[in-house]
Amino acid sequence: xxxxxxxxxxxxxxxxxxxxxxxxxxxxxxxxxxxxxxxxxxxxxxxxxxxxxxxxxxxxxxxxxxxxxxxxxxxxxxxxxxxxxxxxxxxxxxxxxxxxxxxxxxxxxxxxxxxxxxxxxxxxxxxxxxxxxxxxxxxxxxxxxxxxxxxxxxxxxxxxxxxxxxxxxxxxxxxxxxxxxxxxxxxxxxxxxxxxxxxxxxxxxxxxxxxxxxxxxxxxxxxxxxxxxxxxxxxxxxxxxxxxxxxxxxxxxxxxxxxxxxxxxxxxxxxxxxxxxxxxxxxxxxxxxxxxxxxxxxxxxxxxxxxxx
Amino acid sequence: xxxxxxxxxxxxxxxxxxxxxxxxxxxxxxxxxxxxxxxxxxxxxxxxxxxxxxxxxxxxxxxxxxxxxxxxxxxxxxxxxxxxxxxxxxxxxxxxxxxxxxxxxxxxxxxxxxxxxxxxxxxxxxxxxxxxxxxxxxxxxxxxxxxxxxxxxxxxxxxxxxxxxxxxxxxxxxxxxxxxxxxxxxxxxxxxxxxxxxxxxxxxxxxxxxxxxxxxxxxxxxxxxxxxxxxxxxxxxxxxxxxxxxxxxxxxxxxxxxxxxxxxxxxxxxxxxxxxxxxxxxxxxxxxxxxxxxxxxxxxxx
Numbered sequence: 001x002x003x004x005x006x007x008x009x010x011x012x013x014x015x016x017x018x019x020x021x022x023x024x025x026x027x028x029x030x031x032x033x034x035x036x037x038x039x040x041x042x043x044x045x046x047x048x049x050x051x052x053x054x055x056x057x058x059x060x061x062x063x064x065x066x067x068x069x070x071x072x073x074x075x076x077x078x079x080x081x082x083x084x085x086x087x088x089x090x091x092x093x094x095x096x097x098x099x100x101x102x103x104x105x106x107x108x109x110x111x112x113x114x115x116x117x118x119x120x121x122x123x124x125x126x127x128x129x130x131x132x133x134x135x136x137x138x139x140x141x142x143x144x145x146x147x148x149x150x151x152x153x154x155x156x157x158x159x160x161x162x163x164x165x166x167x168x169x170x171x172x173x174x175x176x177x178x179x180x181x182x183x184x185x186x187x188x189x190x191x192x193x194x195x196x197x198x199x200x201x202x203x204x205x206x207x208x209x210x211x212x213x214x215x216x217x218x219x220x221x222x223x224x225x226x227x228x229x230x231x232x233x234x235x236x237x238x239x240x241x242x243x244x245x246x247x248x249x250x251x252x253x254x255x256x257x258x259x260x261x262x263x264x265x266x267x268x269x270x271x272x273x274x275x276x277x278x279x280x281x282x283x284x285x286x287x288x289x290x291x292x293x294x295x296x297x298x299x300x301x302x303x304x305x306x307x308x309x
Numbered sequence: 310x311x312x313x314x315x316x317x318x319x320x321x322x323x324x325x326x327x328x329x330x331x332x333x334x335x336x337x338x339x340x341x342x343x344x345x346x347x348x349x350x351x352x353x354x355x356x357x358x359x360x361x362x363x364x365x366x367x368x369x370x371x372x373x374x375x376x377x378x379x380x381x382x383x384x385x386x387x388x389x390x391x392x393x394x395x396x397x398x399x400x401x402x403x404x405x406x407x408x409x410x411x412x413x414x415x416x417x418x419x420x421x422x423x424x425x426x427x428x429x430x431x432x433x434x435x436x437x438x439x440x441x442x443x444x445x446x447x448x449x450x451x452x453x454x455x456x457x458x459x460x461x462x463x464x465x466x467x468x469x470x471x472x473x474x475x476x477x478x479x480x481x482x483x484x485x486x487x488x489x490x491x492x493x494x495x496x497x498x499x500x501x502x503x504x505x506x507x508x509x510x511x512x513x514x515x516x517x518x519x520x521x522x523x524x525x526x527x528x529x530x531x532x533x534x535x536x537x538x539x540x541x542x543x544x545x546x547x548x549x550x551x552x553x554x555x556x557x558x559x560x561x562x563x564x565x566x567x568x569x570x571x572x573x574x575x576x577x578x579x580x581x582x583x584x585x586x587x588x589x590x591x592x593x594x595x596x597x598x599x600x601x602x603x604x605x606x607x608x609x610x611x
Contacts, residue, residue, distance in 0.1 A: 038397070086583075097340065098334065098340055099586070103579070103582055105525070105528070106525055106579060107575075107579060109522055110572065113572045221522065266413045267409075269409050272402075273406030274406070277402060277406075
């Protein structure tokens, strides 16, 4: 029905464009897993990351690596402030989820307005030259940007996997995510884990905005729309399952890109919203493999879910 | 005088919106930010029906409100099956999804908006404006009274119990989902009604007017005025209409005025969330009130 070359091209392109969405999804899913907060301040962090890079390169004339470092520091500082000043205060007050929700959403919008005041609503490109050299691999056009973005996403994801599996700080984060009160009994500081989660999120967000900003134009409000994708992927992957959320982000992106073969591209965003509804109604705990299909004898679902009602 | 009349009409419409939003997010504790989309559905539903069929405008407005109400049930039913957190996600998706449909469809006027909506009051000039002011104020007042009636008495206690401890509420054999659906439908119905009144006064609506940033304005009215207070959202609506005017008087370029207004009202919410979470009309922490969310732990911390 479709030309094999076109299909391969679409698949490759969706893999490349999924890279920044995978990074944003991991940032969102990790903060949710560890802090149990739906971090809708993420668009604010995304905006700060991008415009810090933009200012460093275009106004200060900084080289790209320095600009990325400045962006990370700015985003990390914002993430730290959000965690230590806002979230910690609301937690100490025992605020309801609705208060966290109002804060995160309004704070994101506040930062978007500040960025709009500073940079207007005009989309801006981060780099002067956005053209990426391409090579033909078989029937597929592969650009340098494609390779860079896939490598960055893969390297950071693998690094996070190693951090969570093999370092004490990572294991502490998982312990806090599983049961923060119990973790504290064992002398693990939940506050430190919360901060670390925000800092890692800042790193992933900076990387994502670099990948996105080195190909496409950004305007302040765009970050709010970009975050929806991360939320959908997090739900579909299953809350608490950071890497499954990343796989979901990849899957949704492939589906979205493939849709151009059968429908008008203006309806593409609707696919994400449709998936969101299907996920909420049919897979509120995400798509999970049946327990018996896990080869090493462990169950695929946590013990909590098997506990009697 | 025309300016003052227009301001009062907007205050009235925003009072209806903020009061009905308070019913959902405040009294019901339902984390939804899709209120602007029900406002939009009321405006578009009423405008399209009256344009297409020539039916009287009041019929269109009632239809718009009913349409918003039905759409809210369509959103709430699936998302209320699971944890409350999902409602906020579903509401964001619903709002953006419906806006996407409105923006990309020809029947809605697309991104350019829907124009030539027939007016509710056909007369022109000062009399027409002040008639509309009176009408909108009556509807706004009726909305406040309706919400007050709903959240007081036995049903109001059930709402509070459901919000404060849903599991215990369900354990006593009550239907929490039923109450949530009722609150959601009534709140959204009022938003649809406000949308109809808006559309048939300004005679033109565009999708941009109902974007997600609009949710911030409504949250501001509720939080600044006093969440879970009967008159707070109305006070918030008054403040949120007058404060931006102060910036307008500075005669700044529109590229500056818009973001400044946004910074003003989102900044106000942030200040209130941390310094005066009970809002202007809410009771101070420590006062004996069931509705004040932060009270028990703050008192304990002291």
